[in-house]
Amino acid sequence: MIELTAKQLADAIGRGDVSAAEAFDAYRERAAADDLNAYLWVAEERPEAGAGPLNGVPLAVKDLFCTEGVPSQSGSRILEGYRPPYTATVVRRLAEAGAPLLGKTNQDEFAMGSSNENSGFGPVRNPWDRERVPGGSSGGSAAAVAAGSAPWALGTDTGGSIRQPAALCGIVGLKPTYGTVSRYGMIAFASSLDQAGPLTRDVTDAALLYAHMVGRDPCDSTSLEHPEAIALPSSERLDGLRIGVPRDALAHEGVEPGVLAAFEATLARAEELGAAVVDIALPHADHALSAYYVIAPAEASSNLARFDGVRYGLRRDADEGLLAMYTHTRHDGFGPEVKRRILIGTYALSSGYYDAYYGRAQQVRTRIAEDFRAAFRECDLVATPTSPTVAFKLGERVDDPLAMYLGDLFTIPFSLAGLPAISIPCGLSEGLPVGFQLGGPAFSENRILDAAYALEQAIGFTPLEVGG
Amino acid sequence: MSTAYEPVIGLEIHVQLKTRTKMFCGCELSFGDPPNVHTCPVCLGLPGALPAVNARAIHYGLMIGLALGSELAPRSVFHRKNYFYPDLPKGYQISQYDLPLCRGGRLGDVRIHRVHLEEDAAKLVHVGESGRIHGSDASIVDFNRGGTPLAEIVTEPDIRSAEQARDWLQLLRVTLRQLGVSDVNMEEGSLRCDANISIRPAGSDELGTKTELKNMNSFRFIEQGIKAEIERQEALLRAGEPVVQETLHFDPRTGRITSLRSKEEAHDYRYFPEPDLVPIDITDEMLEAARAEVPELPAERQERYRTQLGLNEDSAKLLADRVELAEYFESVLAVNGSEPQAVANWVTELAARLDEGDPAASKVEPGALAALVGLLSDKAITVGAARQVLDRLVAEGGDPKAIVEAEGLGAIGGGEELAGLVAEAIAANADAAEKIKAGNMKAIGPIIGHVMKATKGRADGGEVTRLVREQLGL
Numbered sequence: 001m002i003e004l005t006a007k008q009l010a011d012a013i014g015r016g017d018v019s020a021a022e023a024f025d026a027y028r029e030r031a032a033a034d035d036l037n038a039y040l041w042v043a044e045e046r047p048e049a050g051a052g053p054l055n056g057v058p059l060a061v062k063d064l065f066c067t068e069g070v071p072s073q074s075g076s077r078i079l080e081g082y083r084p085p086y087t088a089t090v091v092r093r094l095a096e097a098g099a100p101l102l103g104k105t106n107q108d109e110f111a112m113g114s115s116n117e118n119s120g121f122g123p124v125r126n127p128w129d130r131e132r133v134p135g136g137s138s139g140g141s142a143a144a145v146a147a148g149s150a151p152w153a154l155g156t157d158t159g160g161s162i163r164q165p166a167a168l169c170g171i172v173g174l175k176p177t178y179g180t181v182s183r184y185g186m187i188a189f190a191s192s193l194d195q196a197g198p199l200t201r202d203v204t205d206a207a208l209l210y211a212h213m214v215g216r217d218p219c220d221s222t223s224l225e226h227p228e229a230i231a232l233p234s235s236e237r238l239d240g241l242r243i244g245v246p247r248d249a250l251a252h253e254g255v256e257p258g259v260l261a262a263f264e265a266t267l268a269r270a271e272e273l274g275a276a277v278v279d280i281a282l283p284h285a286d287h288a289l290s291a292y293y294v295i296a297p298a299e300a301s302s303n304l305a306r307f308d309g310v311r312y313g314l315r316r317d318a319d320e321g322l323l324a325m326y327t328h329t330r331h332d333g334f335g336p337e338v339k340r341r342i343l344i345g346t347y348a349l350s351s352g353y354y355d356a357y358y359g360r361a362q363q364v365r366t367r368i369a370e371d372f373r374a375a376f377r378e379c380d381l382v383a384t385p386t387s388p389t390v391a392f393k394l395g396e397r398v399d400d401p402l403a404m405y406l407g408d409l410f411t412i413p414f415s416l417a418g419l420p421a422i423s424i425p426c427g428l429s430e431g432l433p434v435g436f437q438l439g440g441p442a443f444s445e446n447r448i449l450d451a452a453y454a455l456e457q458a459i460g461f462t463p464l465e466v467g468g
Numbered sequence: 469m470s471t472a473y474e475p476v477i478g479l480e481i482h483v484q485l486k487t488r489t490k491m492f493c494g495c496e497l498s499f500g501d502p503p504n505v506h507t508c509p510v511c512l513g514l515p516g517a518l519p520a521v522n523a524r525a526i527h528y529g530l531m532i533g534l535a536l537g538s539e540l541a542p543r544s545v546f547h548r549k550n551y552f553y554p555d556l557p558k559g560y561q562i563s564q565y566d567l568p569l570c571r572g573g574r575l576g577d578v579r580i581h582r583v584h585l586e587e588d589a590a591k592l593v594h595v596g597e598s599g600r601i602h603g604s605d606a607s608i609v610d611f612n613r614g615g616t617p618l619a620e621i622v623t624e625p626d627i628r629s630a631e632q633a634r635d636w637l638q639l640l641r642v643t644l645r646q647l648g649v650s651d652v653n654m655e656e657g658s659l660r661c662d663a664n665i666s667i668r669p670a671g672s673d674e675l676g677t678k679t680e681l682k683n684m685n686s687f688r689f690i691e692q693g694i695k696a697e698i699e700r701q702e703a704l705l706r707a708g709e710p711v712v713q714e715t716l717h718f719d720p721r722t723g724r725i726t727s728l729r730s731k732e733e734a735h736d737y738r739y740f741p742e743p744d745l746v747p748i749d750i751t752d753e754m755l756e757a758a759r760a761e762v763p764e765l766p767a768e769r770q771e772r773y774r775t776q777l778g779l780n781e782d783s784a785k786l787l788a789d790r791v792e793l794a795e796y797f798e799s800v801l802a803v804n805g806s807e808p809q810a811v812a813n814w815v816t817e818l819a820a821r822l823d824e825g826d827p828a829a830s831k832v833e834p835g836a837l838a839a840l841v842g843l844l845s846d847k848a849i850t851v852g853a854a855r856q857v858l859d860r861l862v863a864e865g866g867d868p869k870a871i872v873e874a875e876g877l878g879a880i881g882g883g884e885e886l887a888g889l890v891a892e893a894i895a896a897n898a899d900a901a902e903k904i905k906a907g908n909m910k911a912i913g914p915i916i917g918h919v920m921k922a923t924k925g926r927a928d929g930g931e932v933t934r935l936v937r938e939q940l941g942l
Binding site for chain 1: 509512513514515516517518519520521548550552554557558559560609736738739740743744745746
């Protein structure tokens with residue numbers, strides 16, 4: 001049962017080959033026995049789930065989604081043991097659609113990180129090589145799916161936090177168009193970038209899960225209806241599809257040769273399937289990382305102000321006065337990367353610096369969106385490697401935040417432009433998975449999923465052995 | 469000779485809007501309920517919760533803008549105002565910054581700078597004897613108020629005295645009350661006022677250094693506070709010391725002004741556009757809906773009463789400021805429209821007998837008051853008698869004419885009876901009669917008094933005077 005994809009499992013339950021209870025118990029056992037530190041909480045028993053089309057296939061959920069009565073800590077000690085009184089819209093929708101909550105997965109603290117080493121509850125290990133990181137920030141979700149302790153998982157992507165760990169763990173991760181999935185109940189990192197999405201074993205599962213996530217939510221003013229019904233992909237060919245490749249951006253020195261080789265091989269397969277590969281330019285992509293590391297911390301500095309010790313979570317030294325309570329609570333509760341970004345963001349929004357940093361970064365963001373609009377006149381989808389490198393060693397980059405930030409080089413432009421992009425495994429380099437990123441215009445998820453599916457069939461990537 | 473100083477005052481007024489629910493969530497507005505019963509993940513600032521704008525609050529904001537003659541933004545944006553305080557659960561207030569709902573405008577003699585919408589903070593309760601933060605044992609938070617929609621109205625610095633500030637704020641209050649957008653109750657905090665105050669040598673065009681006087685919670689305290697601050701600034705300047713830019717607190721019990729924070733301690737609010745909300749496009753439909761609900765406002769009504777009905781300024785203002793009086797006045801005029809000023813006077817008389825009550829809810833029918841005014845203008849009764857009739861109407865209702873007849877309050881006209889009474893009075897007050905004949909009309913008092921006593925006040929004073937002169941051959 002564990003080798004089945006989520007879709008296959010749902011079908012098996014639908015046929016009566018296996019019961020939803022048996023499926024849940026099997027995964028519950030595996031999740032409880034997880035030794036990658038992928039889970040921060042595992043369900044004791046099967047929760048009641050809706051009789052929806054997902055047939056009871058259990059779902060692992062990133063810690064930052066609020067789940068009523070269940071720890072929701074966003075990987076932070078400042079929220080240790082916090083159990084919210086309400087459930088995030090997307091988790092509720094999926095439960096109603098028949099995907100009960102299996103467990104809460106580890107993540108970088110407040111989704112800030114690309115290695116999961118910033119978790120307040122310890123790093124997650126990559127099931128391909130336990131000395132390596134799973135990527136981040138949705139590292140727990142990616143590791144759980146790759147290791148087969150969950151059929152599928154929910155993650156969130158702000159600058160690459162679904163796609164990069166999916167790439168490093170050899171699974172599929174979809175970052176949807178901004179606004180197509182409700183953010184209500186997601187503990188915010190950067191509101192204008194955060195977006196929930198699926199981490200799955202294959203493209204079909206990503207389409208199936210996403211199909212039940214989309215929809216406007218009156219509780220999230222930035223959400224909207226997806227203009228298309230999300231369909232399960234079926235294309236075997238890519239005839240007529242123009243895939244744009246930003247060659248200038250790919251020339252970055254930090255891109256590993258093995259990653260480039262797997263990427264080029266995948267482009268060659270795309271051509272074999274009938275696609276045309278064309279060069280495109282994203283002239284402002286060079287500035288994407290800088291703009292992102294102003295905008296995201298600026299929003300985070302404000303979003304994280306609520307963790308003040310007054311109402312929930314950690315509280316320190318309330319007897320010593322208000323300022324002592326604030327400073328000691330936040331000093332002890334936040335990890336170093338979170339503090340770094342709060343400081344950067346506070347600075348960027350300060351009187352006298354706003355125009356030079358936040359204002360400028362927003363201009364860059366607009367230019368990048370324009371770059372994509374221009375590119376999509378020349379091509380239908382844009383392809384890059386998901387991550388410039390394969391999974392790196394635990395501890396390798398913790399003292400070098402800039403090297404860590406470079407991991408999101410190819411994912412961030414899509415995030416800034418609010419565009420959808422998927423990462424699929426496209427091969428191995430040094431025995432570790434390489435991700436192939438395929439992005440498109442807003443609301444082009446169906447087209448992306450179709451193309452990714454055709455490539456997936458052609459690549460025939462062998463996932464990690466999860467049987468048992 | 470000492471310099472004369474001119475105060476320059478601008479006001480910032482926070483008005484709680486009377487919507488059913490809060491600015492960004494579905495919790496009901498309340499006052500006086502047990503603490504923390506009207507809360508939800510949104511107004512408690514729980515992790516993951518998101519705001520959704522209350523359309524009714526936008527509607528009320530547009531009504532205020534229309535009433536003040538403001539320019540209404542076609543697109544309005546919310547910003548985050550970041551600062552830490554326990555009454556602010558998110559660590560930021562959702563407010564507006566450079567794209568407010570309304571810009572410019574005027575009310576009375578004061579120009580409006582802008583009107584924007586925001587959410588109210590929660591309420592801190594300081595536990596301890598003083599009830600204030602200093603010396604309290606602990607502070608606890610009641611989030612019932614947190615998230616209440618506020619309109620912040622900012623004036624231009626057009627006010628020149630404490631009295632003018634008080635009067636203008638009263639005009640704003642009656643205007644907002646007639647709009648129906650707020651309870652505008654200062655004691656309950658639904659109307660709150662801060663004042664920016666500076667002084668300069670009279671005749672100067674330059675602005676002096678301003679101070680901000682916070683949260684004066686009654687009209688009296690506003691006047692006292694501003695007066696005290698003007699005096700404090702004058703004393704500083706006369707002593708050759710500078711006014712320091714700071715935020716101040718006025719304590720009405722002691723009359724003392726204390727510093728809350730200096731300019732250096734001022735917050736850097738790090739405003740940036742609220743990414744959890746999309747900009748609000750103000751459509752023609754929204755504007756039409758707001759326009760349809762803006763009634764005639766006190767300033768316009770006062771002007772109409774003065775120019776079209778010829779009321780004197782006091783009457784026009786009194787009626788216009790209290791919409792229930794104005795409406796009653798107009799329903800009396802519908803019955804007897806020939807003498808608006810007389811009707812206004814008698815509505816005022818009636819209002820004085822009803823305390824703060826609505827005359828429409830009293831026993832005095834508009835038709836009855838119209839009839840009373842008619843009896844007076846026909847000289848069928850005297851003013852004194854009319855007051856007695858009004859007392860009866862207030863107590864029991866009924867028809868003035870019937871009351872006059874039943875009580876024998878009808879005026880004694882110019883007939884034989886009155887002439888005879890005047891003759892009697894002259895005979896009984898011979899001294900006075902002599903003085904009148906000698907040219908001293910002021911001596912007529914005792915004679916009139918005699919007649920009034922004999923007629924129980926039903927005689928017309930003018931007619932009595934005429935008869936006295938006639939009988940004395942003047």
